[in-house]
Amino acid sequence: MGQTVVCSIVRLVVQVKLLPTPEQAAALETTLRAANKAADFVSRVAFQQRCFRNFDLRKHTYEQVKTAYGLAAQAAQHVIKKVCDAYRTLHANLAARHLGKPGSARRVKAESKPISFRPAAAQPYDDRCLSWQHGDRTVSIWTIAGRLRGIAFTGSAQQLALLAKHRKGESDLVWREGMWFLHATVEVADVSITAPDGFLGVDLGIANIATISDGVRHSGKGVNAVRHRHRELRRRLQAKATRSARRLLKRRRRKEARFAADVNHSIAKQIVTVAERTGQGIALEDLKGIRDRVRLRKPQRVTLHSWSFHQLGAFIGYKAARAGVAVVHVDPSYTSQQCSHCGHVDKNNRPDQETFACTSCGFAEHADVNAARNIASRGEAGWAVSHAA
Numbered sequence: 001m002g003q004t005v006v007c008s009i010v011r012l013v014v015q016v017k018l019l020p021t022p023e024q025a026a027a028l029e030t031t032l033r034a035a036n037k038a039a040d041f042v043s044r045v046a047f048q049q050r051c052f053r054n055f056d057l058r059k060h061t062y063e064q065v066k067t068a069y070g071l072a073a074q075a076a077q078h079v080i081k082k083v084c085d086a087y088r089t090l091h092a093n094l095a096a097r098h099l100g101k102p103g104s105a106r107r108v109k110a111e112s113k114p115i116s117f118r119p120a121a122a123q124p125y126d127d128r129c130l131s132w133q134h135g136d137r138t139v140s141i142w143t144i145a146g147r148l149r150g151i152a153f154t155g156s157a158q159q160l161a162l163l164a165k166h167r168k169g170e171s172d173l174v175w176r177e178g179m180w181f182l183h184a185t186v187e188v189a190d191v192s193i194t195a196p197d198g199f200l201g202v203d204l205g206i207a208n209i210a211t212i213s214d215g216v217r218h219s220g221k222g223v224n225a226v227r228h229r230h231r232e233l234r235r236r237l238q239a240k241a242t243r244s245a246r247r248l249l250k251r252r253r254r255k256e257a258r259f260a261a262d263v264n265h266s267i268a269k270q271i272v273t274v275a276e277r278t279g280q281g282i283a284l285e286d287l288k289g290i291r292d293r294v295r296l297r298k299p300q301r302v303t304l305h306s307w308s309f310h311q312l313g314a315f316i317g318y319k320a321a322r323a324g325v326a327v328v329h330v331d332p333s334y335t336s337q338q339c340s341h342c343g344h345v346d347k348n349n350r351p352d353q354e355t356f357a358c359t360s361c362g363f364a365e366h367a368d369v370n371a372a373r374n375i376a377s378r379g380e381a382g383w384a385v386s387h388a389a
């Protein structure tokens with residue numbers, strides 16, 4: 001007990017809100033618009049000349065981006081890189097057939113014209129164009145109207161502490177619904193992990209978002225109710241298909257995502273706090289097969305967003321890393337059919353959704369708690385194997 005092992009780097013994005021004066025906001029807006037107009041220009045050149053590599057594209061567009069759009073050297077390079085990244089993503093999506101088979105309407109549409117950028121699309125900034133004064137809680141940022149100094153920013157105490165200590169690399173300037181944000185990347189590295197005294201297993205699901213092997217269940221009731229309400233509204237708005245309906249839909253979707261993120265944050269925090277207090281590690285399901293594993297009736301299938309599970313896993317991962325709590329991922333197959341008491345695997349161990357009753361030894365428990373216990377013991381076994389000797 002008490003010995004430590006090294007863990008890898010955890011990378012996460014921290015959002016802070018900028019509080020610019022009206023003049024500063026105007027300069028930011030002009031800059032974002034110019035950068036995205038420049039991106040459209042670069043994108044057209046890339047498309048016409050079938051030239052998608054950063055180095056080549058820079059040769060064709062760099063001077064013009066600087067002179068015609070008034071961008072400084074660094075900003076011009078970021079614009080070109082942003083365009084390259086967008087085409088790389090598009091080409092990867094085409095290759096993976098996410099836009100349908102060759103010749104399909106969606107695919108033809110995507111391939112037949114250059115990628116275009118929204119006037120207020122996010123713009124990356126590196127340390128030469130953006131500097132942080134954490135003590136004053138201000139940033140200094142390059143704009144077309146010159147360098148703006150002393151733009152105030154705000155965020156949660158926890159986020160600000162993370163930023164001051166661990167910010168690394170580029171940040172994105174983001175405009176959303178009339179507000180300005182910076183999305184900064186934070187790297188928490190080399191956190192020493194305390195060798196765990198047993199594991200908490202976490203079972204993910206629909207009725208219970210997360211069930212812990214100590215018997216605590218985090219119910220999905222609130223989240224599912226909100227999702228359901230949003231889904232109804234979405235159906236009505238989609239039927240309308242007007243511009244304002246589309247806009248409302250977009251806002252709704254964001255609101256729903258924010259709500260789910262809040263819930264995930266809170267659950268992750270509670271789980272990590274218990275693990276930290278009891279000196280245990282956390283065992284999570286490996287989520288690769290979650291869509292295959294969770295068999296659902298149709299109305300529930302809409303409810304299940306695998307990204308939400310991935311998000312919860314990610315939140316637990318970085319909160320645990322910060323607290324020095326070990327996390328292991330385990331193979332989740334048959335965790336719901338296996339008896340956590342005697343190990344017997346049988347479909348009939350699960351007479352209904354909520355109940356686990358072992359046909360071999362008679363052990364009975366809430367089905368999700370039983371699954372979480374299996375995950376915990378697999379975590380323990382996995383840790384022992386990977387940290388033997």
Ligand SMILES: [Zn+2]
Pocket residue numbers: 339340341342343344358359360361362363
């Ligand atoms: Zn049993």
